[in-house]
Amino acid sequence: MPHATRARIAALTAGCALLAGCSSGAPPGEDAPTPHGYVEGAEETAEAQLRLVMADTETGAVHMLDPVTEETVEVAQFEGAQAMDTDGRFVYIGGASSTEVLDSGVWTVDHGDHVHYYRTEPRTVGGIDGSGFAPIGDPAVTVLNSAAHVIALDRESLEAGEAGASDELDAEAVLPYGRRLLAVDGGAVRVLGRDGSLESELDATCAEPQGQTVTRRGAVFGCRDGAVLITGDDELTAETIPYPGAGVDGGFHHRPGTAAPAARSETGGILVLDIKERRWTEIPVQGVVAVTATGEDSPVLVLTDDGVLRSYDPASGAELARLALMTITDGGTPAIQVDTARAYVNDPAGAAVYEIDYRDDLRLARTFEVDFRPDLMVETGW
Incomplete structure (x- = not known):
């Protein structure tokens, strides 16, 4: 650097x-x-x-x-x-x-x-x-x-x-983690001090980083061959968790801090990483519009292009519930935002936001009608 x-x-x-x-x-x-x-x-x-x-x-x-x-x-x-x-x-x-x-x-x-x-x-x-x-x-x-x-x-x-x-x-991907910066560049995974100085190079490689996140169980870089998981406090270690087949396509999505991030796969389905068990679950759902994980031993939520919200078991990939929510049209980007109690899905064409109890079989708790198109949405305050 x-x-x-x-x-x-x-x-x-x-x-x-x-x-x-x-x-x-x-x-x-x-x-x-x-x-x-x-x-x-x-x-x-x-x-x-x-x-x-x-x-x-x-x-x-x-x-x-x-x-x-x-x-x-x-x-x-x-x-x-x-x-x-x-x-x-x-x-x-x-x-x-x-x-x-x-x-x-x-x-x-x-x-x-x-x-x-x-x-x-x-x-x-x-x-x-x-x-x-x-x-x-x-x-x-x-x-x-x-x-x-x-x-x-x-x-x-x-x-x-x-x-x-x-x-x-000067890197392909960077994460702030444990009072340091983790940087991927040219396949190398490096630990930098907050002044940008090189502290060490970890025993892992990350070619073509596809996404990155920080969880309660460590930092994760999605790479060409698998996820590189970095854990530890003063002394950091890295290990690779190989993909079961195709890799991730884009970034990871999960409730902030939780340790079971989900991502779209290159085949169009869903990949869920169980960091505790060091393994992936592949969910073969098609037409994915938005996905997020709600936590360990808690449902993975997927919105598909037919406007249906589905929940899946993160360990087995079995479908748990489904709820027809909206008609998806061109324009706008429906998203799923989750906190400890609820999920929120924006409906651009319907000028509404849906509040979902994802722990109660996707029960529709409330509908917020708005007088504009909620084309983009995030949740803040966490």
């Missing part, structure tokens, strides 16, 4: 970079002690403040839906939106050649033995060159991976409302 890139990463990750959950801002009074977890300008809440962020690609309007109050508000306007993703707080709205960043104003800080939930006003942050990014973040940095670029964004700058503190990384 060039010296300039190393220096830039060091600048991006200075200060609170090595802390698992640092707070920012000054205490509420000159003489008062700083409350644990205090964040200037944010309200700490007793429970997660989950929001659904949606974009109408025709009008460029971006809306946020609060599932608790059922209220929807317009929060931004981004013309030319084509794709949307999130790191849990910030939303990355991709256009033809650039990406706009929106602070959803809701997030979670996990200290391991306890969790803090925060809420503040949503706001636009700025633009980034490039598009098609898949973001993965931690308290210090969010890494944006795409086929053309890998970019690191300084979280402290993002939280201050600035997207300018960024740097393009």
Whole structure:
């Protein structure tokens, strides 16, 4: 990695970079002690403040839906939106050649033995060159991976409302993991310090990385021949879990943090990785529009092009339930977003969002009708 890139990463990750959950801002009074977890300008809440962020690609309007109050508000306007993703707080709205960043104003800080939930006003942050990014973040940095670029964004700058503190990384794919960066380049899997310096090279190869994610049981790179799983704390180890046949096509999808990511396979079906057991389950479903895993020993959800939502057992691949939801037409990108209790599916043509109890045979819990096309959707606040 060039010296300039190393220096830039060091600048991006200075200060609170090595802390698992640092707070920012000054205490509420000159003489008062700083409350644990205090964040200037944010309200700490007793429970997660989950929001659904949606974009109408025709009008460029971006809306946020609060599932608790059922209220929807317009929060931004981004013309030319084509794709949307999130790191849990910030939303990355991709256009033809650039990406706009929106602070959803809701997030979670996990200290391991306890969790803090925060809420503040949503706001636009700025633009980034490039598009098609898949973001993965931690308290210090969010890494944006795409086929053309890998970019690191300084979280402290993002939280201050600035997207300018960024740097393009010299690698094919990068993950923030365990206070380090994991980088794949030229088939090698390297461990970098947060200053970009090379710490070690792991005993694994990853040709043609297809997707990457971080779970509670380790970091995963999807590669040409299998998934490279990286585990450990101070000392990291890597192992390859070979595909049962065809490999993954695109990124992994799962409830944040959980350790059973799912992906489309190159044959059009679904692959589910059981990290604990170090094995894949192949599910031969066709016409996949969207897929996500809800957790270990919890259903895998698949939306197919006939508008039917299906759930599958992640170990056996057996179908558990199905629910006819919508008519899928050209335009818009239906997605499945999941949290600990519910799944949400956007219906662009029907101007609706469906709330599904995925633990109760895909019971339709609520339908949120909206007065715009929810063409793109992510869930934030985790």
